[in-house]
Amino acid sequence: MSSWFKRKEKGIQTATEEKKDTPRGLWYKSPTGKIVESEELAKNHYVSPEDDYHVRIGSKEYFQILFDDNKFTEMDAGLSSKDPLKFEDTKKYKDRLKEAEKKTGLKDAVRTAYGKSMGRDLVIACMDFSFIGGSMGSVVGEKIARAIDKAIEKKVPFVMISKSGGARMMEAALSLMQLAKTSAKLAQLAEAGLPYISLCTDPTTGGTTASYAMLGDINIAEPGALIGFAGPRVVKEATGKELPEGFQTAEFVLEHGFLDFIVHRRELKKKINLYLDLVLNQPVRVEEVPEE
Template sequence: MNWITNYVRPKISSLLAPREVPENLWIKCPETGEMVFHKDLEANQWVIPSSGHHMRITAKERLKHFFDDGAFEEIEFAKVPLDPLKFRDERRYTERLKDAKAKTGLEDSVLVATGAIDALPIVAAVQDFSFMGGSLGMAAGEAIVTACERAVAERRPLVLFAGSGGARMQEGILSLMQLPRTTVAVQLVKEAGLPYIVVLTNPTTGGVTASYAMLGDVHIAEPGALIGFAGPRVIEQTIREKLPEGFQRSEYLMEHGMVDMVVHRHELKGTIANLLKLLTKTPASAVARTPATSAKKPVPAIIDNEDEPVAEAAQ
């Protein structure tokens, strides 16, 4: 055995060989082009420190930063048919769903959970854009309905983080039926006298803005979020005019009365906690003593996908 050939040379080669660097080790700021170390970005809740640009964040990470001590309990919702229309374009819809579930670890684009912010028990629903663009399908609609039902049952405020590209085309009319279903569910929360706060994240577009995302008691937007029904390019091509600078962005919409306030991600928890205390008339000193009790009233039934009233409303 040649010691130099078999031992020394491989050691030297390993030291001099180029090392592979993970692609996601550094993340580029879309606004300034600055490269930010991903660990620093993650620790800063995915907000670029220098420019303040808000990157997209997963549903679980958002809830971890939002709830007290990062503790929350996920709420399961009823199962729905996976591919009711047997839809296929370049790939089968079932294959796309399988990939999205493996990528995100979620059952669909909406995650519902219970927890507390500043010791105030609430129900929260978060749309995850990384799951097929946060699109609204039957499962996502069922999750929103479940969140509303749980809020009414446990007499808790409801906070919803909207982030979606719109309705899910692979489910056709069944996706559009979720607009009236979720609208009815939100109305039940309002009739129960419970606060409903919506946080609009980047982007919130399409059918989501035509239903539950625009029905909140208070609408909060993250800085720079794109919010609207159709995108700016589609609108420009339709009206054949140049849109104003920043059109459909959070700041522009707040100036024109579509959004109540624009709040930095680091300040969302404190802002929402203060709003909920005001809306529930809960003294700050009494929040910690407020128990998360079960329902005092029966939960109103939510109409199902196959009910005729929903089909009529969707037409």
């Protein structure tokens, strides 16, 4: 065999067990194929700078964005789901709960907190899709109800950030009862004369859309968010019609009158406070927030 095919000098090599791959999470690839450094993505509110794609984020990131200096008091942090129906599918519900808690570090699919945003006292409830698809069970409904009670007690506005696949099937009717429960609490909030802003993020579907997500005094959404009750396939089968392009995107929903505004995540804090100033008939204070 020719020496061309023989490597006589190994030179500097690294043993296989010592080779290191690029650390996971260092880069992010958006659906349009744009590559961005994870650090840059975080600095840009988790929005891809080249194509403006809004990456899915959870309560941790939204609290960082909305609360002043990321300071807040979390409420009902220890509340967790049980398995009253002894639901069994391919995997027992109680095992799925344990697995989701271990994987995410969360107790359930929503976190609630009280703090200041642009100096204004505010109660925020934010869903986490990473916990069983952001599904709405008894704990989600109870935590949202308690958060609304806190807003009424403190006489402050309430903001709900939805990100959910819908009702949690493992809790059956108990899950569906949360639609009525949270809607009734929001009626109490309205009776107290306190504003409610609903932010729909990707995705906002099912029972979440059928209840609190669409009951805001002002309903807003992030660009490109999927918003709807049933999925496109189910709607198509039920209607027997081809669906229009962009069906159930935030832009489509806005065009057809189910949303008030679409808000870029970079403007989220300023816009929410602007809307609250307008609803409360207070002087507009958005100029107090420095440009980023």
